[in-house]
Amino acid sequence: xxxxxxxxxxxxxxxxxVLRHISYVKIQPADTPSQPEENSAEEFYEGLxxxxxxxxxxIAGRKQLGTxxxxxxxxxx
Numbered sequence: 001x002x003x004x005x006x007x008x009x010x011x012x013x014x015x016x017x018v019l020r021h022i023s024y025v026k027i028q029p030a031d032t033p034s035q036p037e038e039n040s041a042e043e044f045y046e047g048l049x050x051x052x053x054x055x056x057x058x059i060a061g062r063k064q065l066g067t068x069x070x071x072x073x074x075x076x077x
Contacts, residue, residue, distance in 0.1 A: 004030065 007015050019025050057063035 016027065019027055054063060054065060058065045
């Protein structure tokens with residue numbers, strides 16, 4: 001059985017110390033995101049701003065974006 005626990009950082013060390021002394025418990029670190037979730041919305045909006053800028057560049061003729069078919073082909077591969 002696997003269980004995922006969310007423990008405050010300041011309490012995690014003492015909790016893990018207790019678990020390490022139980023012979024049948026195996027501790028494996030979980031994959032943690034490199035940045036906190038609070039940044040996700042900010043990153044989304046920054047990416048959206050960049051995308052809008054690229055579209056405006058395409059409309060102005062300074063940059064040529066790919067076609068929808070090229071995008072779909074890239075997503076499929």
